[in-house]
Structures are given as C-alpha cells and as structure tokens.
Amino acid sequence: MNTSLFSKTPAVTVLNNRGLTILNVAYHRHPESPDVTTELITRHQYDTRGFLTQSADPRLAGAGLANFTYRTDLRGNVLRKQGADNGTTVSLNDVAGRPFMTVSNIGTTDNGTDDRHQAVTRTWQYEDTSLAGRPLSITEQVNGGAARITERFVYAGNTDAEKALNLAGQLVSHYDTAGLVQTDSIALTGVPLSVTRRLLKNADNADTVADWQGENAAAWNSLLDSDALITRTTADTTGSVLTTTDAQGNMQRMAYDVAGLLSGSWLMLKGGSEKVIVASLTYSAAGQKLREEHGNGVITTYSYEPETQRLNGIKTERPAGHAAGLKILQDLRYEYDPVGNVLKVTNDAEETRFWRNQKVVPENTYAYDSLYQLISATGREMANAGQQGCGLPPLTAPLPADSSTYTNYTRTYTYDTAGNLTQISHRAPATNNNYTTKITISNRSNRGVLSTLTENPAAVDALFTTGGQQKQLQPGQSLTWTPRNKLLKVTPIVRSGDADDSEIYRYDAGSLRILKVSRQKTGGSMQTQRVQYLPGLELRTTKTGDTQTESLQVIIAGDTGQIRLLHRENGDDQMRWSYDNLIGSSGLELDGEGNIISMEEYYPYGGTAVWTARSVAEAEYKTVRYSGRERDATGLYYYGYRYYQPWAGRWLSADPAGIMDGLNLFRMVRNNPLRFFDTNGLAPSEGKSQQTLGRPHIKAAKSLAAEQLSAAEKFLNNASNNDVALDIYKTFFGQHMEAEKLGLWKTQINNVSEGINKLDARKNVRYSPQKITESGEKSEAVAAEADITAFQHEGKIHINAYTHVLDKVKKNESLGVDHLAHILIHEMSHLRLGTDDNAYIGVMQHEGYHDLNAMLALLEPEKRQTGRGEPEETDKQRRARGSQDAVRNADSFTTATRYLAYTAKNADFYRHFAGQKKTFKPGSPSLITSPRWK
Template identity: 65%
Template sequence: MNSTKIAVHQKTPTVTVLNNRGHVIRDIAYHRHPDSLTTTDERITRHQYDARGFQLSSTDPRLSDAKRTNFRYLTSLSGQVLRTESCDAGTSLALSDAAGRPMIAVSQISTDENGKDDLSRGVTHTFQYEGSSSAGRPLSITEQLAGHDALITERFIYGDNSQAAKDKNLAGVCTHHYDPAGLTQTESIALTGVPLSVTRQLLKEADNPDLSVNWPENNPDALLSAEKHTTQTIADATGAVLITTDSAGHQQKVTYDIAGLLRTSRIILKNGTEKIIIKSVDYSAAGQKLREEHGNGVVTTYTYEPQTQRLIAIKTEHPAKKKVLQDLRYEYDPVGNVLSVTNDAEETRFWHNQKVVPKNTYIYDSLYQLVSAGGREMANAGQQSSSLPDSSTFDKATYTNYTRNYTYDRAGNMTQIRHSAPTTANNYTTEITVSNRSNHAVLKTLAATPDKVDALFTPGGQQTQLMPGQTLAWTARAELHNVMPVTRKGAAGDSESYCYGADSQRILKISVQKTGNSTQTQRVIYLPGLELRTGTEDYQVICAGASGRAQVRYLHWADGKKDHLRFSYDNLIGSSGLETDGDGNQLSQEEYYPFGGTAVLVARPDAGIDYKTHRYSGKERDATGLYYYGYRYYQPWAGRWLSSDPAGTVDGLNLFRMVRNNPVTLYDNDGLAPEAPKSLRQLAKDATKDFRRYTTKDVQAYMGGIGELGGHAFAAAHEETEIQIDKMSKKQRGTEFGVTLDKMSSIITKKVSSYKPANSYDAEPAPVSAKDRSGLIGVPVYGSADKFSAPLERDINKNEIIYRTISEEHYSKLVDTGTLSATTETSVSPALAYSEKYSGVLVRFTMKEGTIAKLTDIGGAVNDPAGKRLGLEQLGSGWSGHRAGFKTEGNQMTIHLGKGTGLDIFNNNIVTYNRMKKMEKIAA
C-alpha cells in the first residue's frame, strides 16, 4: 500500500462506548477521504435505553445533527418490542399471545413529527392458531388493508394420524399451505425431514395483477389452476439430495465425495438426453475448491493466499483447445478490501493514443466505502441507465478507460456518481437527492429537493416511482407487485407484474408489451430447479444449481428446436462474466461497473445474448433494469435498494445502503444483509457440513449455546465458543466485520470433531465421529432425549451419569467408604468436559434417577437455596445459570455439593462408580 492509502486510515479507530450495564450507547467512527487527508469527520451513532435496560432509540450521525432519530422502540415489561418507529420503514406494531406466538402485526403506519399516527394506508395481519387442546399450530393468516375487508391470505392443513399419512411421514406435518400465489402441497417426507414430493399449483387468476386472494375454509381448491407442478427428490440416509426430478420430468443427479462435498452432477432430460455438468471437483484439506472440470471440457482452478485464505486467482481455460478464457487476479489491502482485479486472459489494447489495460482498480475511504474506481468500458457505452448497452462482437469491440467517483453523506447514502471517460467524451454526473427526514433517496430527476423525496415512498419505505412516469405498486407485504415502464394516454401501458409465495420469493413474472396493434405477453413460472418461460417462444430453463463459481442453465424447447447449454463463470462477488456453450466455446463476456451496470458486453453473433438473464451479482435482471435478489430489488444506476430492509437493522441504521458501499468486496445473497467474500462462506459451509439437516439459524444458535446440541459436545463447544469470541472480539474490535459465523463454526467444529464422549459401558471413552448424523455431533447413544435436560447422560436403567476428578488419596477413601468425602473437590458435573480439565483420577458416578433434580431443589452451598433461576430455554445464555443449584465454573455447568445436605444426597444416591483414567492436567 502506498503512503496515501496508509494515511487515510491513520488514527481512525472504531470506538465503542458502553454504559455500566454493558449496553452500547455510542459507536464512534472517524471518516477521512483520500482527497482530503487533513480533514477527519467524527461520526457518532447514539443508542438510548430505559431504566430496565431495554433499548429506546438509535440515531445515526446525519439525523442526530438534525435532532431526529432513526428508530424508536416501545417494549413490554418482558422486553418484547411492541412498537417500532423507523424513519425509513415507518411505524409498525407487533403483539404476541400468552404463548409468545405472533398474534397481530400492523405495518405501513405513518407517524408525523408530533407523534400522531396515520393509519389510512395501514396493513393488519392477524394470526389464528389451533386451540389449547391441540398442538397450537397456525391455522390461517388474515390480511386487512385500511378501509377494506379482511382477507384470509394463508391457510394451513396438517396431516392426520392415519396409516396413510404415517407411511409418508406426514402425520402432524403441514401438507397443504395455501398462500398468495396458490397452493404448496407436500405429499411425502423422508425420515431425515427432506421433502420427497412437493406440488405447486398457481391460482386460476394468477395473471390478474388486481387479484387479492381470499381462501375459503371449504373447497379452497376451487380457486386453483388445474395445472400441477410436482418436484420429486431422492435423498440418502444423511439427508443429502441425490436425484431431483422437476415438474417437466427432467432429472438432476449429483454425487458427493467422502467428506460430503459435491463431486459430480449431470442432467438427464425427459427425452433421455444426458449432459454432464460437473465432471470432477478437487478440494483442499480445508474444503476449499481447487479445481473444477465441467462437462464442456472447461476447467476452472482457484488459488488462495496462504496466510489469509483469500481467493487471489480464478483461472478458466479449455485445456484441449489450449485456450485461456478468463484469468482473474485479485489484490487486497490488509483488511481484505479488493484493491484491483486483472484479467490476464485479455490483451492490453491501444486506442486513440491511450493504453487500455484489462484491469479494475479501487480506492476506499477510512470507513471502507468505495470512493473511486477505474477500469475499461466500451467506447459506445453511453450514460448508464435502466437499459443495457448494445453488445458488440469480439473482433469489433473498442474499449476506453473510465473513472468513477462516488460521494456519500454521513449516513452512508450515495449522493453522487461522477463518471469520466475523456477519450469518448462520455462524461456525466448522476445526482441523488436524499430526504432530510430519513434515508429515502431518489434520482434528482424525480425530486430536486430533499423535502420532496418522502412523498415518493410508501409509509413502509417502498419507492413508488422508478423513473419519471414509471410507477411502482406494492403488495400489502411490501413486495414489488407491478411496474409500469410505459404509460399511454387512453390506452393500456406496458407492465411487468410479479406474484410471490408465503416466503416472499417470486413464483410468477408476467411482462406485457404493446407493439403496434399487437400485445405480447411473456410469462415465467419459477419452480425448484426449473423456469417455465412462455410468450413469443415457449421453452424451459433447467437451472443446474450452484456449481462453484459457475451457473449452468440448460435451455430446452419441447417443439424440437435445438437445446442450448450455457455455462456462466462468476467473479468474486458472483457476477456473471464469461459465458461458454456446451462445447466450451466462448459465447459472451460481460464486465460491470462497481455498483452494477454493464461496462463491457461482447458476444458471438449467434450467442443469443437475450437468453442471458442473470448478470450482476449472479441475480436476474428484469426488463425494468432492476435486479431481483429474493427479498428486495436493486437499482444499479443509483447504487441503492428499492425498498427498506425487511430484516431491520442487521446491516446498520440505514435500511437502503447497498453492501456498506463496498460492492467489489462484499456481496448480498438475498437482499437482507451483505456477506464476506465467498472464500469465507465456503469455509463456513465446509465447517458446518455435518449439520446437514439443520439450518444456518440452528448453527448460529448452537454457537450461542442455545441451539440443537445436547450432551458433552455441547459443553465442550460452548466453552471453546466463549474463549474464541473473547479473543476474536479483541482482535477485530477495529473492524466492521466482527466475529463471523464462518470462522467461529470452523473453530468449534474442530473442537467438537476431536471430542470423545464417554460410552456408558466402556472403561475408556469411545470415539464418536463428527460425521455420525444419527443425532447431532457428539451426542452419546444414551444421551438425554431432552436437549435442555440437566442430566446429560443416563444408563440403560435411566440412572444419571455424573463426573468428577479427585486426588488419589480421596479416591482411596471413596473405595474404602463408598462415599465421596467432604473436601474442596465436591464440585461435580454432568459434563465430562468439566472434570477433564483437572489433574487426578477421573471418576464416573452412576446415580439414581432424580438425583440432579434433588440437588437442584435444595441448591448448593455457594448458591442461594431459595433462588430459582430460569431454565436454559428461557435464559438463552448457554449453560450458565441453568437451573437452581447450578453454577458456572470455567464456562462449564457444575453442581457444588458443599459439605452438608447436598453431599449427603449425592452419597445416598450413588449406584456405582468407575475409575475411568488418570488425568495429568494442571488444575484450572
């Protein structure tokens, strides 16, 4: 790094201020721009709490200057947030029932400066459940817009207790889920929980953009289309999917290596045609992908920096043709920001007395926001807009250098993009107007002054105009519903409308365009592994899933037209650059500006570039120019999201900022929050591969000590979690990334994988493989069925197992008397991990059933006998404080017997004991 880059970051720490309760009340950051090294802006984010310790408000530096707040909260006595006032997402209410289940949620409330609520556009969702005599499962969800009748938008029907339901593992499972798009019917489930057969039916009137579904209790199927789309799956005993048959009858088959990582994949069309997609994959010892060969003969190799494991090279070539197709080389700063990307497969060119190198460079401010970028663009690129530039052929493409400079306000809102390409005079500035009351912002062509901006958003923070004259309509669930790119006086305009399932993921897209006297309608149905596209031509797109940094799409025409296989090779953040066909020949090459938008687009004349639908960040680009990420839409010409973040403040107080304004280092997978580079993500996947039947949420819960793990592995991993979190938080206090799931899961998996829980019948511990998925990692055969149970292990007679390491002298007394002596060594634990930390003789005690409960009831000598603590499920803080009478020592659950009643109860309940081994360790 040069001196200027170093100077930008000198004396710019991140400071966190805590109150005496440990709550963060100030986050202080120091902003410095590379062009003004002598100026440093102190930016303070403020948080307030009430007397109970519950958060009241949060304010960013920009709105703090204006004496406004970003968020205000009203909480219940237990701390549950009842009311949230957001300057970006409006006011919302959330009430739960006595069981803690969502009962009523109200959104789209507008609150003025005097605190007065306007409910004229409010949306109320009400949740109905089974009665107290049943399991309390959800039955329906009602949706009501202000001034309209209530509509039942979701209904749930569950499998009964019949033999037919049991045969397909459907007893008690939701088999019919009616949602705003139609019906999802589950017909069969594996023992591992993998759905084996799922059918999706759309509404009869799904194409009607004005339709609002209201599911009747009787005969709801009358509203459904007769066409059914069934996806069938075959999985192995671990839950790994082996074969998927889509609704068109095409199959995708995958195989795995011994570590459970993807090895090969292939597609078999309904007509029997078979295509190899992935021929082979090689991995490093850490599980990182090193080499991947596809069925078209193209090979991609990955190179990592040894010290950091950052990806520094992606080389794609066709060995048989001796041709390098793409060779991306990455350079990073010490923090991990991308400084440059060079494509060594491209030649340096000269045009109009300028040298054009196939390289992109990036400069950041002290907050790691991208402030300047340089690269190459096509000479005919023109000003970036919602439209794609015209493509050129490989042999006729002409390139020129460009520079882009980005400006942000104190809240991270982009306010200006200044583009400069002097040789072609392609110089322009995009101005963005930001509200003075929120983080709402639009192009200056939509609102010239800040006071006009908020009127272009719904109360919930959804933008209502895309470009001048282009209106946007939203569903009651804040999903983009309809776009009118072209309006006509006295005639219907062009439109694009969307339909979503219960999970807010897009199921249907309908585009209507009027050309002359005719109207063209394009329709896309999104199904698992398949897209059904109809319109000017009808064809199917078989999506071969994520295969490394390549997306594979097989275009199949049922009318006999020749099929078309497209391999797309992605860069670090998933953007689709190189495209090849089924023979490994280059189809197209696309390069992007940092925040999206196409800078270079070259293709073969017969490439069918219109069939390329996924571009920047690997996401689908709609006819509107918007990118669909899953939960939100992104507008690349403005570098910001179209709506507020449905996940709230997971990525800060600004609900519209895109990937922390660092788009070449970070990426967003689904529109909720940015993620670290894919190399870390891959490590996280590999580290948690043995949690195959658990979700990411479960893994995160596990790391917090409140999740799915039970038994000794839980105790050992929890201790390691506490140690590593403490170490890593100190190390990374100056960064914005904090402790990542990626790194923590890798550390803990190692710890758990090497752990050896005791077998109830062996004198020595018996090994348990980390790949044993009969339960979860390290849970013994006779571990408690209740994962929150105090006794971690029992023998076959339901006796409870307790461990303690004692001295040789005290062990001799135990042998002589059959009882544990009153010593300082009377802290025992159901967790073997606790006793293994001490030197002496490790003893396993078999105790009568109920012993631990008796000790819990009376408390220990160092605990308040009358003090009943919350159970683990309620406390949510790992083993510490679990049940009355327990304490935490070295982050392990222990019971201190003392020298009185507790010790007597223990000795009176000993069934037997076994000397396990001699521990040669330093006492903790």
C-alpha cells in the first residue's frame, strides 16, 4: 500500500476558549488524485451556557444548513432536537429524570414552521411517589387519531409465594405492542427463569394494533391469542445460563470454563437423546477463541497477529480420522494495514481456477481513501451473477466441479463529503457484467434513494416519512411504517381486484421482531409463510391457500446462533453448522456429517457474489447470510433496530440511536464494511475477536452492579436504616438535605437497576479495542469508558466498550470488577437519570480506597463573580448551587449508592466512613476507604 496517501491527514479538533469542540477537521485524499487534498470541516455551535445548539457536516454546512439543532433546559437536557435526517422530536422528563412525554415525527414546512400531520405523542404514567415510582403504562397518539395505551406494566406484590419465585416488586406482566410477556420466576442474579409469550389475536394482520384500555387485566387478556409459549432457563450463581428449554420442549445445555467462557453445549429434542453441539472450546489468556470443535467432528482454529491481536486466520477442517475424510473446508487469511483496515482476504482451501484467459484466485483485495472509506474491491463472482439487485443470483447446484463457474470482478465506490455512498461501479470483463448503481442524495439531508426512484435531489425527501423512513423500496413497492418508526409492511406487488403480495412484521416493546408473515401468489393460490421468533427457536409454517404444507421448528444453538437444527414433525431433521468470517457473514454450511451443504461469498457491502449448494431444496432453507443477519424475501437484511439495503449500501431508515455513530444517520459502518460490522442496526463494532475479549468483563460488571443496586435499594426499604442513609446522602449532596429525599433516591436506584438488568452483554454492547474518531483515528482512552445512549426512550441500552481498557482495569488489583461495576452504574445514570459529569471519584493505587476530594468540592464552589450593581452571592446561595451540581453528578450518585450497598453488606464500613468524615477536609489528601465487594 502507498502510505504517502495518508501522510499529513490528521484528525484535528478545534476547541474554543471554554474547551468546547467547535470544529472537527478531516483531510480527504483519494488514490486516483493523491495530490489533491480536500479539507472537510464539521461545525458545532453553543449557547452562552456552553450547551450544544447546532452541528453541521461539511456538505450541509456549505449549503448553510445544519444536521441537528438543539434547544435545552437550564440543566442542558435536550428539550427539542431537529434533525435533517430524522425530523424533530420534543422530549420532556419529570423531576426524577424519567421520560414524561415525547412528540416525534415532526416535520418542517417550506417556511420553517412545524408540520405535525405525522406527529406521534407518547406519554409515560408512573406509580405514586410514595411507591417505587415504576412505570405503569405508555400512551401513544398519532396526530388526529385516538390515544392508545400501547404498553402496560404489572408488578408482583410481596406475598410469600412471590418471594419464593424472587418476583417481589418485579415486572411480571408486560403488555406490549405484540401481546404479553409474562415473567413467572427470576433467579437471584436477575436472570428470568420462566417467561411466557402470548401474541395478540389476529397478529398476522397488519391492521391489528395493541390498545390496553381500562384497568381490567381480564379484558386485556381477552385480546390475546390462546397459545402461551413458555421458555424456561436455569442459571448459575454468576448469572450464566446453564440450560434453556424452549417453547416446544427442546433443551439446550451449556458448560463454562473457570473464566466464565463457554466450553461446550448440547441439545436434546423433546423426547429425544442429547446431541453434542459444541464439543470443546479453548481460549487464549486474553479470552480469544483458539480452537472450536463441533458435534459434526469439524474443527475451527483461530490465529491472531502477535502485536495487535487482530484475527488473521480462520481455518475449518475435518481432521484426520473423521468419518467423511480429512479435508480443509475453509482457510481464511487476513492482511491488514497498520490501523486495522483489511487489505486482503484469501481462502487457501479453494483452488486457483482459469477461465477465458483469466486467472481466478480465491482472494479479495481492498483499497481505501485517507478517511479509511472503502473505494475499491476485487474478488470473484459467479459467471452468471448478473446485476446486483434485491434478489439472489442464480443458484449453482450441485456444487461446481469446473472452472467455468467463477470470474473476476472489480468494484469502485464513490462518496460525497458527508459520507454518503453515491455510486457503485461494477466491472466483470470476462462476462461483460458491467453496470453502475447510482444513489441520489437529498440536497437538504443525508436521505438517499436509488436513482431509479428519482434523479432529482430536491425530490428525495418526499420519498421519506418525517421521521426518516423510506416509503418505497423499488418503483411500485411501497413501505408502511408503525408510529414507532418500525417497518410494518412491504408490498412488492400490487394487484387490482386481487390480493397483493406482501410481507408484514410485528415487534415487541424493545423493537425486537417477533413475527413475520409473507404472502405471495403462486399459480392460482396464495402461499403464506409465517415465522414466529422466540428465544432459541423459530416456528416456521407454510400454507398454500388454507392447507398447511409445512411445519418446521428451527432451533438456534451456539454462542452466536450459528448452529441451526431444522426439526420436522415427521422426523426428517437436519443439523446445519454455519462457519463465518471476520464480520460474521455465513460463508460455509456443513451438515451433521461434516459435508458441505452450501457455500456463499459476498460483495463488500452485502449482496451475494458466489452462491452454490449441493441441492436446490437445501439451499432454500438458508436464511442467515451477510453479517450473520437474516435475509427477508424482500432482499432486505434485518438487523434488529433497522433494515439494510445491500444493493445500495444504505440503511432503510434513520438511526434510532441518533448521532451515536456520527451526523449521517444512513451511513453503513463508516463506509468500511470489512473492518466494521453492525450487530443491531445502531452502530458498528470492530472485529468479532473484540466481542470475545470484552463480553466476560461486561457480564461480570453487570452481575456485580445489579447485586450492589439491589442491596442499596433493600437498605433504603428498611426504615430503621434512614439515619445512616440520610447521613450518606448529606455527605454527597449537601447537609441541608431532608429525609424526604430518600424516597426520590430509592426511585432513582430502581430506575438505574432496571436499566442494568436489561443490559445484554452480547446484544447491547459494541466492542472495540479503543475509541475510534470520525476520521478513523484511534483515541487512547485514559480510563475505562462505556458510553451509554438512549434511543427513542424505548428502554433499550447500548454501550460502547473499549476492550483494551476494560481488560486493563479488570487486571488492576486496585480496581478490578468493582470499578467496572462503578462505570456501568455511572453510565446508566446518564441514560436513566440524565446525570452530568461535573466531578469524578479519584481511584487510588491502594486497594479499596477512594479519593472523594473532587466530588465533595462540588458542595463548596467558588463564589460566583457578579457584575456591577448586582447583589453578591450569599454563602447559602453558593452552597445551594454546589448542591445542585452534586445532585446532577453521575459519580456522586454512583458512589453514594454503592456506599449504601457497602454498608448493607458490612456495617463496619459505615462506622469507618463516619469516623473518617470527622477529620476529612476538602482539598486534603485524606482518603475514604471502601472495602472491595467480596
């Protein structure tokens, strides 16, 4: 590679005299014009209080427009956010920092006023302040429509029976947008042990909506389907799942090594015998996978670069002595540039072929511009591939045995200054498969569509809802969205006087898809395919007319769900093992004997380049493909929070997480689809190996954080502890605080605890070795970081976890898991309570000691300077101002709450704490001790 392209192209951050970022400067250089450098400036503006009011990317700033504008309250909480990509949202929280009301999907008229004809108002209702302040319901109203209660929350009481199931005070019945989720028992660690799902009646109909009116649970239950599907779980004392029994009675069993990493798994069908899924797993000292042996006898080994620990090899083989014979099935080799961009991928298990005077090597090469955006790629494709669209290329079956199947291709990619992919140029000279895909980008936002929909930038925004959801997939194919901006229905074929072809979807309260129904006219009858998604299980049925022609259970196993058992009532079962690449794309499928079922290769942004299988019938049952995601009949990939268009390299809707991954809400994985992949449609992660490294740390921190929050809440529930609790509260928030504040504190702890319990270390965490800036530069973190962001107030949590720092903290004897738990609670308080970062705890290099100077100094701020003629600030006013800063401070809340937990666990802690307080003076080097949580 030519390193001169990247010379003198730093990422520059310009600060004003208050230390606020006002400019982000990046330097763009392309290999085709290395002497031309374009300066790209992202601009930020602030109000007099230092709160962000506007951000504009280089493209929109040049047109005098902004990507986002903000209005905040006096504390800096965003009240109104206007986005060029996703419309305007108004949000109000209550005094406890909980969401109270949002109005979303507000558009803007040509004269700049609000257009509310698509606006959706959502309000939250809570328990009385004398109770725990838990949410009771959510009401939703589309402009001009009737208000609907879309969610209801029902909690267990305090009976002996409920206590025996660890349900006391817990959410046990959640009536949501899809039906009912009922929790029947919970482990002490917070793991649900028995969960029942019931769908709404007539859930297959897109017009069926949830509305839980009244206060009668019997009336709510009358709206539900009679099928109650129960998933049961057992877990160990750390919260690791030992067994799961799905809704059809099939049981999976897991085992772990001493580090808490998966070491083996087994599956037993209902009424059958146990089968080995994963026979063994071994890891490096850093927690990276080294070797994995599956139940089909196939072994996968992983290798890493010694200095960077980047994954550089994945080898899958049938070993000597295997019943099907020794064979290397896949041998992927990765080469990187110094910053981690993938330059070459070679599959040494495949042979070099020759056809039409070309040498077809089983390798892919990649090149990048100075912003690390992919600009060109080479590889091989099927000779009959044709132009990429929403369909798959023709299947080659059986598996090819000659060289005429493959040909070389080259792709080039073009982007605008905001990072929008605007053109994909494809060339395959041997087959004359040459074409260009163009994307038209709006002149007022980052919304974009294929040029087949419009070539006029001014017409693009009309093809989106006000919330940033695309309204047409292809010409004539309409898209319908829910009030929560989730894809509801795709209509690929419209028939006059006859039923349309369609695919509809239904989601739970957390935006997880739990139902898909596809209807397609074949011949003279309508074929209906239905999929219901449950934990570890998919229930798939097919009907032709009113006659059911297939009933299939797809049992999902393995640490990342890469193993699927197709179980039919007639016993014609098939186990399918999927073997993937660096970003999780399923490239190789093997059966229970280790023989090849299918092989698939992908273009960089998705789309299938090579598609071959041993039979057409088996190929039809492959559903998980690019990036380990499910491909729908529409050609869209379902990622969780969004759908992805691989033929355009763009998301179908604006990012519900907002600017977590930058100002462009439609850009896919920072235009670097080889280095990054997306786990849920919100933001990219870097490399699968980082998940293996970071997940155990997050799981351990979550378990400890949940335990400490529970202990603190129980301590506050006992009125005899009020004096001690109030003393701790006054220490961190001001001596004038009264006992009534303890009720609010308990509500806040419950709120944060709920967020911690919802955190999934696999699904909700984006793992990277270290922080990456917008331009791709690495930012060395000086402390463990885990940024948590709320999206659309849907209760879901997302974390950016930097694995090299997490590992460093975990191994530090003075910090360890205890400090990682502190970080999780701290960051969760930002999300759930709207806290700020005004001061941090000082963690000393002595086990169990905290330096509280910075936090306690908040209570004694410097006297505020006043202007001529203005009254001087009194000491009372000064301390009140300091107390307000402390109450809003994330580390003050976190430390005070954890000190409650320490006291609950060991009364000697409080006695020592109270004794040290007597001699503690702000500004002194005195330390407050906190024994490690044993």
